[in-house]
Amino acid sequence: MKKATRQSYGEALLELGKKNKDVVVLDADLAGATKTELFAKEFPERFFDIGIAEADMMGTAAGLSTCGKIPYVSTFAMFAAGRSYDQIRNSICYPNLNVKICATHAGITVGEDGATHQMIEDLSLMRTIPNMKVLSPSDDTQTKWIIKEISKINGPVYVRLARLATEEIYDENQKFEIGKAIQHGDGTDGTIFATGVTVQEALKAQKILQEKGVNVRVVDMYSIKPVDRDMIVKCAKETKKLVSIEDHNVIGGLGSAISEILTDEYPTKLIRLGIKDVFGRSGKAEELMKYYGIIADNIIEKF
Amino acid sequence: MNIEELTKKAVEIRKGIIEAVYNAQSGHPGGSLSIADILTVLYFHEMKIKPEDPKWEERDRLVLSKGHCSPALYSCLANRGYFPVEDLKTFRKIDSYLQGHPDRNKVPGVDMTTGSLGQGLSAANGMAIVGKMDKKDYRVYCILGDGEIEEGQIWEAAMTSSKYKLDNLCVIVDNNNLQIDGTIEEVMSPYPIDEKFRSFGFEIIKIDGHDIEEIIKAFEVAKNIKDKPTCIIAKTIKGKGISYMENQVGWHGKAPNEEQYKEAITELEKGI
Numbered sequence: 001m002k003k004a005t006r007q008s009y010g011e012a013l014l015e016l017g018k019k020n021k022d023v024v025v026l027d028a029d030l031a032g033a034t035k036t037e038l039f040a041k042e043f044p045e046r047f048f049d050i051g052i053a054e055a056d057m058m059g060t061a062a063g064l065s066t067c068g069k070i071p072y073v074s075t076f077a078m079f080a081a082g083r084s085y086d087q088i089r090n091s092i093c094y095p096n097l098n099v100k101i102c103a104t105h106a107g108i109t110v111g112e113d114g115a116t117h118q119m120i121e122d123l124s125l126m127r128t129i130p131n132m133k134v135l136s137p138s139d140d141t142q143t144k145w146i147i148k149e150i151s152k153i154n155g156p157v158y159v160r161l162a163r164l165a166t167e168e169i170y171d172e173n174q175k176f177e178i179g180k181a182i183q184h185g186d187g188t189d190g191t192i193f194a195t196g197v198t199v200q201e202a203l204k205a206q207k208i209l210q211e212k213g214v215n216v217r218v219v220d221m222y223s224i225k226p227v228d229r230d231m232i233v234k235c236a237k238e239t240k241k242l243v244s245i246e247d248h249n250v251i252g253g254l255g256s257a258i259s260e261i262l263t264d265e266y267p268t269k270l271i272r273l274g275i276k277d278v279f280g281r282s283g284k285a286e287e288l289m290k291y292y293g294i295i296a297d298n299i300i301e302k303f
Numbered sequence: 304m305n306i307e308e309l310t311k312k313a314v315e316i317r318k319g320i321i322e323a324v325y326n327a328q329s330g331h332p333g334g335s336l337s338i339a340d341i342l343t344v345l346y347f348h349e350m351k352i353k354p355e356d357p358k359w360e361e362r363d364r365l366v367l368s369k370g371h372c373s374p375a376l377y378s379c380l381a382n383r384g385y386f387p388v389e390d391l392k393t394f395r396k397i398d399s400y401l402q403g404h405p406d407r408n409k410v411p412g413v414d415m416t417t418g419s420l421g422q423g424l425s426a427a428n429g430m431a432i433v434g435k436m437d438k439k440d441y442r443v444y445c446i447l448g449d450g451e452i453e454e455g456q457i458w459e460a461a462m463t464s465s466k467y468k469l470d471n472l473c474v475i476v477d478n479n480n481l482q483i484d485g486t487i488e489e490v491m492s493p494y495p496i497d498e499k500f501r502s503f504g505f506e507i508i509k510i511d512g513h514d515i516e517e518i519i520k521a522f523e524v525a526k527n528i529k530d531k532p533t534c535i536i537a538k539t540i541k542g543k544g545i546s547y548m549e550n551q552v553g554w555h556g557k558a559p560n561e562e563q564y565k566e567a568i569t570e571l572e573k574g575i
Binding site for chain 2: 045046048050051053055056057058059060061062063064065066067068069071086087090091094095096
């Protein structure tokens, strides 16, 4: 069954809240959309709706964390990474505070709301801040693991979540680790690096290519920072072509993160698919993915 | 400490400010001197703290939202025993832990990292909310500049202080009337400050921010206010205590030269 990672987040947060009494949740008038309402209903005394004031929400979370709480802070990615960049940098990351920023509605797959709400720069903005970890899950199981796992890390984390419902990819036996990527298949004709909502597109492309006799591997880059250096270098050495695909500006996101490693360790050409440094527009998520060229077909035509 | 002792201590705090800024040849003396008396009362009379255990959970907390006035905070912390007074001379130097703006991970006794204006009240709210949630009886103090409250986040945060009925929170506005580009009326007037905070749900106390007795009383009154936060609006003089710096906008972010340094120390010592 298809599910949006924001939904998985809401469910995971509720479970985490039952187990860890230090977990508190903050939202900025979007609890219904970010799914923090699930937690809010069960634990109203640990839920803080700060209103449409994201900057204050980030600062409040910083203060809560200095007194031992583990704040999970949610709003749309646009208003988290964009509007509150300075607060995240100076009040959370510089003091290395234990705040988890779980930003939903990332990328153009927000859909109909259009460009003002389509955050395609957040991976770029967040991964350049020292102390920050950046995670970008692709499915339900992975999201739930991440939400639980980051409660055990002392320090700031940015989690990029989507509105678009996507396929289940992993079962409960799958092992995850922050700083690692997951390799699907061991084809040597190429590697498709994907993250978040584009992982299902990469897997779709892999299947179609296989039918055509082209064997590629897919790498789910759910840990954007720290990034899996070894995996990137290994794939560059073992496969003939490298492609990255992301629902994010081609500047600064997944493709850039991979390029940085390749430049350092094993200079190789990388074809970067993503939003080509333009703003988004209104439309259905699937239509937009096609319009901006981040679907399986766009991968296939590179082989 | 009694009023006389606090008055003397405030002179020591001012000397520390001048030492720090002079040795760094950089920093913000004007606004540091304007909050020197308030910080002296807080650190030597009012706040429940343990310098030997800076992270003590039950301690009162202070957020210096106008973080550029770190010399005043550092001088208080040093004189209170958190670290050697001698270290004030390393302020802003490459190998020093005394950063230009307060860093809670580097400086013992600093409760919140600040510097980018407008952010401290939100953090103070967070600390006060935990006090309420966990039924602790610590208090949280937050010092804002009068120019700083031009930042919109302050007013977002003021709504939060009020929504959560943070009567364990005491905001102090250092109303020295000057900011970098001129008087606060000229640049972007936040007046009437009292009516603004009152309309955001705060109890207002107006004081002379250099009158030790009034400062002590204001904190006493604030402690007994229930179900809402307090805002103390302290009328102050930028550069207070060093006559050539008083009310001079040019001394916002400038260090004295050797001659000026000697003159400042001599003037302060005469006051004791």
